[in-house]
Amino acid sequence: DWEGYADDILKKSEQYGFQSAHADMVRFRKHLTEKLAGHHIPIRGFSCCDFRLQHLRCFFEGLAADRFVLLGLDDRLIQLLQSTPAIPGLECIVDRASGIADFMGYPFVDAGALAGSEELARLHRELDHVVVCCPTYEFSEYTLLAKELFPDTPLKYAPFFDRKTEANIEKIVRLKEPLVAFCTGGAARMLLEGTALGQTDIVAFAENNTKLHGTTFYGKPVIAPAEIAGYARNLVILSDGFAREIEDQVRQEKLPVNLLPLF
Structure with missing residues (x-):
């Protein structure tokens, strides 16, 4: 669509x-x-970058010794399943869909039917992790579902970025300085909860949406872009889709900040 x-x-x-x-x-x-116009050409979506697919594959290779379920399906995961013969340790795929028993060779379980079942009890005993793999805009929904179904099982989040972004996160962590993060969407939540960015000294979040100004996000104030310099000199953009747009905004408005690269 x-x-x-x-x-x-x-x-x-x-x-x-x-x-x-x-x-x-x-x-x-x-x-x-x-x-x-006048042609019947199916367009199923946009392919993720090969570098991102490689990083996602490396992520699952790191879980090869564990047993886990995948919660959610998105384009990058489907691409990975299409191009990878087998993912070691993957018990099943869980999502909200009925009438499907198998997906690309892996058992598929409807999340609605899993609650209170013997299969869920078995998974609780045997799993090492639950891996959430969903579009960033559905992050909150799937995280809540994971905690409802598997409250005692550690969560991991499949990366939606590539190794370059991972390296930039490591640099930001080593910086050990206060910073402001721009954006409060699903990508920001996934980065804060699924990577080491959540351990950095973020003192505020900037947003263009004026309705969010004066609120809090992860316990920190949400501010207007013009206020960034009053909180910290370092700025990181936690939006994948609008990163370039925000970078242009920062330069056009001549904000006195040190823009830390991420994506």
Whole structure:
């Protein structure tokens, strides 16, 4: 559903005030619509970068000695399952879908039918981890589901980024200085809970959405971009989809900050 995907990006870019990203998507959607006019060409979605797929594969290789379930399905996981003969340690895939018993050779379990079942009791006894693998915008929903089904099993989050981002996270951690993080969406939540960024000294979160100013996020104040320098000199952008847009904004507004690379 490429049109639905494009419409979602349009809605979010307008909501958060990213005018050039909104204009780019309008042009992209118009171009595709014109190209596909009169043709029946299925577009299933956008492929993730090969570097991200490689990093995701390395992540699962690191779990080869463990037993785990995958909670959720997204494009990058489907690509990995299509290109990888077997994932050692994977017991089953759990998601909200009925009538499916097998997915690409792995047992598939409906999350709704799993609650209170003997299968869930068995998994509680035998699992080392639950790996959440979902689109970043569904992070909160799937994290809550994981905690409801597997309250005593450690959670891990499949990375949506590549090794370069992982290396940048390590640099930020070694910096050991206060910083402001830009964005409070699903990508930010996944980075804070699934990587070492959650251990850094983030003193505030910046947002373009004025409705969020004055609120808190992970116990820290949400501020306007113009206030960043009053909290810290270092800034990291926790948005994958709008990173370039925010970088341009920081430069255009000449904010006196040290922009730390992430994506």
